[in-house]
Each structure stands twice: as C-alpha cells, then as structure tokens.
Amino acid sequence: MNKKIIIEGEKVHHVGYGPFLMAKAWELDIPSYFARNIRENGTERVEVSIGGKEEQLNEFIDFVKSNYPPEARVSKVREAEPPERIIPIEKYDRVLASEQHSTMVQTGLGMIEMQKKTLDKQDQTIDIIKEGDEKMLNKQDQTIEKTERMWLSLSGSDTCLNSVGIQPHCRYDTIPEI
Secondary structure, three states: OEEEEEEEEEEOOOOOHHHHHHHHHHHOOOOEEEEEEEEEOOEEEEEEEEEOOHHHHHHHHHHHHHOOOOOOEEEEEEEEOOOOOOOEHHHHHHHHHHHHHHHHHHHHHHHHHHHHHHHHHHHHHHHHHHHHHHHHHHHHHHHHHHHHHHHHHHHOOHHHEEOOEEOOOOOOOOOOOO
8 A cells, every 4th residue: 555645834845854754664664665855836845655554654644744853844744646656665765865965965065165265254354463463563663662762862861771671770750651
C-alpha cells in the first residue's frame, strides 16, 4: 500500500524536515519512502510518499499531523493521491545524504566568501587605526618638541633638559601652559 502526505506552511523547507521524517520512517520500519520540497505561490510544501503496511503508514501519518521540527511553521497537513511506485527507503537515505552534503558545501562556500569580506573590512579598519595612530604619534612628537623648546626658553640653557628629562639643579619659577 502507498500513501502521500503534503505538508504546507510558511516555513517547512530548511528546518530539518527530511531527517525528522526519515527517522520516524526508519523507526516504523517503513520499506519505501520518498520526499521532496516544492515552493508554489509563496507557500512551501514537503511532499512525502511512503509505502508499506497500512498500520505503519497510518501511524506515520498520525505522527506527521501532530509533530513538527521546532523551526517549522506548518499551516496544513493533508493526504493526496499516492504514486504507484516509491523507491526503497535505503536508496532515499542515500539521496537525502547527497542532497544534504551538497547543501553543506554550498553553505560552507557562502560562509568562506562572507569571511573573506569580513577580513577585508577588518584589514581596512586596521589600516585606518594605524593611520590614526601615526597621526596621533606625530602630534605627540610635535607637542613634546614644543614643550622642550618652552622649557629651554625659560631656563636659558639646554643643560636643564636632556634625554633623561628635567635636571634637578634647574629652577623653574613658572610652568608654561601648552
């Protein structure tokens, strides 16, 4: 016996429906299984065809009607005209694994591209920071030079200020403002 279930909703693709339903089909020992995603007029659908004993299929349908993956937003679950033939569940398991590998590769490539863009932005930010740091250091050097000149002009001698700082024997009555 074969049956077909259609799951419709705002979000039923890319929420883990494939593995979710497949696990239940394996648990119920359903021998034939096939599922596919369809998008039509803004509505997402998952079509699931199953084959096996009537008791297994009815239990599977009851499960599908009352259980959803956590991220799914389902509006309707209904039965439809089943196909005459359905592939063995073992073959579909390989199909699903291949589809998921393909999706993971595409997702990974997208993530690598996003990472490249992020690293480029970080490099640009670092360049801006370095440029700002260089400007700030130049400004500090100018301020230090100006301060040294002011101190020297007050003391009248360059012996009061050297590479180790202000010498203790020098006397400054006023400290210039910078």
